[in-house]
Amino acid sequence: MNMAMSQTRSRAGLAEGLRISIARLSRRLRAQTTSGLSVGQHAALAALDRHHSMSPRELADHEKMQPPSMTRVIAALEEQELLVRTPHPTDGRQVLLDVTDKGRELLREQRRRKQAWLSQRLEELTAEERAILRQAAPILEKLSRA
């Protein structure tokens, strides 16, 4: 029995293996600053590109981040003119966020260049391995929001 099997055969082993791999991948992804944007900044911008005119609170909930943390992410994106803030038409407390043309262009450019480091690692896998990850991706997405 090899190690990968022993790690993932039981449910506890699956959780432990995933937890450790996720932490390690996260560390390595953070070290690869592909775009000038942190992973969190990129995620926020991409979410905003899909769901227009979100408030900071909605965006924080979507990304499972605390509002003050999101404030800083938003400030960094605004600083780079990748998003704009407009007042909510009826609720004076709220702010609406939208991606700018420059932000959309950056996202497009990123996708064109792909996510350099991770894409390269994916290319080194077999087609079958990639197929499994393609199936797993929406499950990981669901887990990350659960």
Place this chain on the structure above:
Amino acid sequence: MNMAMSQTRSRAGLAEGLRISIARLSRRLRAQTTSGLSVGQHAALAALDRHHSMSPRELADHEKMQPPSMTRVIAALEEQELLVRTPHPTDGRQVLLDVTDKGRELLREQRRRKQAWLSQRLEELTAEERAILRQAAPILEKLSRA
């Protein structure tokens, strides 16, 4: 076409989706301090439990962490008497690390209680979804070391 599909159909989409899910999962896992040990500390201890008598350098390489970062992880584990350091028999520069009985007991206890938050989330998936993750886990492990 739903969002998960559009995200994972292309290779760039797969990389982007995985990257964002991994970052979000990592954030949530870090927020769940199950054991008193951080994820990095747990990973180091578990690696040491499998491969006995590693040096700090080997452990850092194994976990894809820089040596000074690993120094701090090791110090925290030693402080809690979960590992011991012994001088290398022939190379005076090196140190050998080994899990203590207390460290092994902690790992065993952790596995018994499972990795609380993530295990709970896994229980909420269907059997089929878990089966896919079980296939994906060794691939993610491989990616995390690539």
Place this chain on the structure above:
DNA sequence: TATTGTTATACTCTATAACTATA
């Protein structure tokens, strides 16, 4: 000279608590 490990230092990401403005 090269390698192992540590110390010093700093940066990024994120969190909690407290505050302001509006509802």
Place this chain on the structure above:
DNA sequence: TATAGTTATAGAGTATAACAATA
């Protein structure tokens, strides 16, 4: 009072650079 957002502050995790000890 309750909610949205921000500011102030702190902590965890990690990195790079510089150093000491040994090979």
